Amino acid sequence: MSINLQGIINLGEREEYIRELTMNRPLATVPFAGRYRLIDFMLSNMVNSGIDSISLIVKNKFHSLNDHIGPGKDWDLDRKTGGLRMLYPDLEPDSNLISIGDIPIVRSNLAHFASLKKDHILLTRSNYIGNIDFRPAYEEHVKKGNDITVLTRRIRQGRMRIDLLGMDIIQKRNGTYSIGRNLGNQNNFDLSIEMFLMKKSVFLRIVHETIEEGVEPYLKKAIISRLSDYKVDTYTVDVDILPIHSIQQYYNASLTILDPIYAQYLFYKNGKIYTKVKDAPSTLYATGSEVNNSLIANGCVIEGTVENSIIFRDVHIGRGAVVRNSIVFQDTQISSRANMNYCIIDKFVHIGSGKVLMGDGGLPYVISKGASIR
Amino acid sequence: MSINLQGIINLGEREEYIRELTMNRPLATVPFAGRYRLIDFMLSNMVNSGIDSISLIVKNKFHSLNDHIGPGKDWDLDRKTGGLRMLYPDLEPDSNLISIGDIPIVRSNLAHFASLKKDHILLTRSNYIGNIDFRPAYEEHVKKGNDITVLTRRIRQGRMRIDLLGMDIIQKRNGTYSIGRNLGNQNNFDLSIEMFLMKKSVFLRIVHETIEEGVEPYLKKAIISRLSDYKVDTYTVDVDILPIHSIQQYYNASLTILDPIYAQYLFYKNGKIYTKVKDAPSTLYATGSEVNNSLIANGCVIEGTVENSIIFRDVHIGRGAVVRNSIVFQDTQISSRANMNYCIIDKFVHIGSGKVLMGDGGLPYVISKGASIR
Amino acid sequence: MIHSKVVAMILAGGQGSRLKNLTRKTAKPAVHFGGKYRIIDFTLSNCANSGIHSVGILTQYQPLALNTHIGTGVPWDLDRKGGGVEILPPYMSTEGGRWYAGTANAIFENIDYIDLHQPEYVLILSGDHIYKMDYRKMVAFHQKTKADVTVSVIEVPWEEASRFGILNTKDDDVIYEFDEKPANPKNNLASMGIYVFNWKLLRRYLREDHKNKESTHDFGSDIIPEILRQGHRMMAYRFSGYWRDVGTVDSYWEAHMDLLDPNNELRLYDDEWKIFTKNLDVPPHYISDAGHVENSLLNEGCEVYGTVKNSILSTSSVVEEGAVVTDSILLPYARVGKGAVLKKTIVLSHHKVQEDEVLGDGETITLAGAYDMGIL
């Protein structure tokens, strides 16, 4: 039975550190884990937690998102009531537009938010990857009667972790919470993972106040700046979550899922991860192929060598080709005797015979969509 | 079995003569005929003609359109391949935007047009109401090998018809067609009803050329200005079609459907008209009600008098109230002893007891959405 | 996909032969009701409004109209990935084919289907009744009272109690006895044929019942008494509100007349608990200059050129000029020819009453039409 909780995924995300993969697509539809897009994880987590009504705050590059989500059937969100709704910035020819931030998109859709049937909302982003059951957090949020519950991850020995620099940390002082940036000075701290459970009435009030004031253009900052006005608490999420804000985080997260124990958690723990169906046939391993410690999607033909890599659907790896420590997106062709190491190769790329491409584990070499290297 | 024809409905329509009903919605979702929106007719005509892949060129006021269409189930367009696709203007934060016209929307979606699987397209608008079978026109278009087939209506004794002033007329001179404006000087002429059958390759070529030239912002004009470059012919549509560009045309078209013979044609001739389901119960006629020559939707409670009117779903007409020559949109309340004549009353309006509102048949009185007259 | 805590099983296999020509070619749950619905719409909409997303429908008799009506389940938002509504007819196995032998047997034969969803509770429903009920409240009651089985009951007048299956209860609504049509009723709480079972318990009793050669494999006659005999905790959940089994032509007609009372308990105008049904994609109804309608319900696609009083006109039914329709029910696509006069008549769907035909004496109910295919 469904839950009294409306999902809102805010895609007004910063993309400047992952620009290589977000030229033609929003961060939400960056391919991940061999057959998924980033947003699949958050959508599936919500659906598996019983949330059957989800709104997406959409900023730009609509085409990729529409293409991926379609009528929402793959997530069982093609519903008569509730289901998936995309909230676009609504532009009047006579207004002065493309204002900065996501608040203008929220403003364009105030009628939608006001009409929501649920009493609580879960506001998240698409770029935190995990397999999360939101129900325990929701139950505690309701039981405690919180206005806002901030979901957090507890970090120990965090001073060494450069991957956490610049992320949101939450602290309690004199009874009120504040959220700021991690500059690497603290060792033990709580990370805010940009997931907020809120009473719908509180969400609407914050949104209305922010629009009336007309200063703050970002929804997240609007909430953070008002934490002291409300009954706020935190909830510590106890499962692994991979934040993806940069190309390095993306690359590291990808290699993390080559660990079968991590994969078991990510793909199955609280429910499956749903994505757009492609109807790809089996993957054919030719005699002479050699594949180790790799995740391979359907529809591929593997004739060469693959190691520590992730291969998406409908990729062809030719005879004698070698792919190591790399990520190859769908419909790409790696011709015979080509040799790749530490590369991220986007969709519809053609790598010619014998070509050698070497990136670095710290800064992988990204080959952009549709490129042809002959 | 499906047809080799892609539907494209261009919603980049001029709304200046029907502004009263298009404040909160595009022309496409203006309510019509008791339970429909204007676009339902074109969508249903296409579906009933075997077209299973339809793109909508969407300019603004997305919310109303998304709300009405949802995943597209009501038109059987929630398909895995094909189905309904909305083409939005795609705005980059760093581009200078909201350019005039519909060509920028087309430009944002060039990848979509290029990926269409069909060889021919049918380009139309949402504001010509009829029950049209496009198959005979399509078959002739293919048989003759036309690049462009312009659908027309033959007008006789047209000099008297002020309702046709300003509409597109098509003429052939020296072997080439030209389309211009009807200024009322001709008596017998062919009206272009803004429906074009085109080879997809021709459509793409015109679009590409227009974007490269960078001058013409309107798709229709781009096509018209290139008619002489292609093999063009006309096809005369032999069913009644109601164009709706102005509030007068809207009002007259509404009264036209009170003719049972016309209604029989419009709602059944080549297939049914589909719309968003509202699950309204039966309409209750109380003792003492008196209804004549009217079209009444489900979910109403009628206690008063209704004459020559169209009443949408979930309207309540109180005891002793009189509604004549009027159109009442859904969820509106006409209280007891109120008296309406020549009015168009939008959604969620409350008319208080005993209130009297009198418009004129030439310029009906429009009461805007949500108004309360007490 | 989430496993559902509750799976609903709707018994929809019955013929309902006392509805005469209405059910000659279609199962009772598919019979048209209330101007735009079919009987099963009430139970299906109750499931949808109660947030139950896994619904099995047990069919057996003339299911085509029912299948076509339910389709993929879109009207009830039950076209679900890995769940939704599923039609469950009898089937063959290596032991040969078996028709459903009773209500309990129908569930027994579909144990595999229920197990697929790994439910905690199974809700057994009938597709034959007209009512609105929030099953969530009944399940919550079942949980709160720590019952093994909960039976929904309705108070009936004492003098009618002997026509029902009566549940005898202690003060705290614990059931200690089931009395089928008792000559001397000890109680006036009638079973509505709606049960919540802990699935593990029910599965065990279904298996035992299947082996029992003497059993008629019926919930009321066999399963409930046996579970009581074994001393399990069975609670009575009291329902109050509109509830009708429209099992005869008379009760079918009366339930329609109930709808003409604007204050009727069924409250079809309540937006918070809509009754969903398949949409027929027809325009609003039309009343002509000569048409006259009073104290009646009309629906989409109707056309009235004559006079209609105290009647229900179902979707796309037509009353031609000069015809007078009183105290009657027109089923979908029925047509009353010019000058015909109808009193207390039910016109079956797609049937045409001839010009100037006179039907009904105003006393007993007349059925016009040889049979109703139930297909629109």
Added chain:
Amino acid sequence: MIHSKVVAMILAGGQGSRLKNLTRKTAKPAVHFGGKYRIIDFTLSNCANSGIHSVGILTQYQPLALNTHIGTGVPWDLDRKGGGVEILPPYMSTEGGRWYAGTANAIFENIDYIDLHQPEYVLILSGDHIYKMDYRKMVAFHQKTKADVTVSVIEVPWEEASRFGILNTKDDDVIYEFDEKPANPKNNLASMGIYVFNWKLLRRYLREDHKNKESTHDFGSDIIPEILRQGHRMMAYRFSGYWRDVGTVDSYWEAHMDLLDPNNELRLYDDEWKIFTKNLDVPPHYISDAGHVENSLLNEGCEVYGTVKNSILSTSSVVEEGAVVTDSILLPYARVGKGAVLKKTIVLSHHKVQEDEVLGDGETITLAGAYDMGIL
């Protein structure tokens, strides 16, 4: 809604007992095939790719796996308003319940369903075969040759012709005689059990056949010969390409081995004619450091820690460390324990081969697992 010119009826009621444990608990059309499909996916995908939107599936034997697999028809884009895919099991009428008595009887009992769509042609298909075919071309041939009936045929080697139903034709492919398993074949055109009928004609013959007490109510034995006897125009439509009836364990295994040939005629990698199936929402497959795979097909959710040669691993099957799988087929969710050695073995779905178990002699085919529920 548009009425469909063509309605397809898929016969899917057969048990297929020669497939032994594969079909003990599920109907043959629901048997897993080719690593990620079920047998019926080929016929259903052919319908979808041929633009046929009205498809009836006649079921009778153990239909739960088939029902769950087909659901609302989403994978084939057959979740259509007023059409799409419909499951048609046997049912009861006022004359009582009747199981389908033969292929023709199954269609006879569903005349009402077909009439609903008012088709011009009915396409009779089998849910048992592995092939790709554009039915549009066959219907176009049927129209062009002004046939009353068209039968799809495939050339078989003359020496095998006596194992098939052979259609004897004149030079212009007009059929004049049907020869079931002829001792001395006059032709080598075998019927594929795929028919296009003008619906009005077929309906007439189905009704006559129903009255005929001597008939076995089968298309091949009764309907086709009778239509020929009455002198109607029956055409042979020649199909060439991959076509297999995987009716025995041997032919089932061989058809899988065919898929390992990269140039196999079935061309599953062809994007223009995809075979659709229900998606199981599992991640890509994983091959560990120690894993080794050669000349094999793998699917989503598989995990390989051992060695796999010349084999097909279906969705979510697992080969643990040290295990060696050769010339074998693992059905979905099958698991091969550490150190086990398999040769020419078919492991049923959800079955676990124990650690160090040795199965298969490399000569005959071994089936591992008592039965396959067919439900994933």
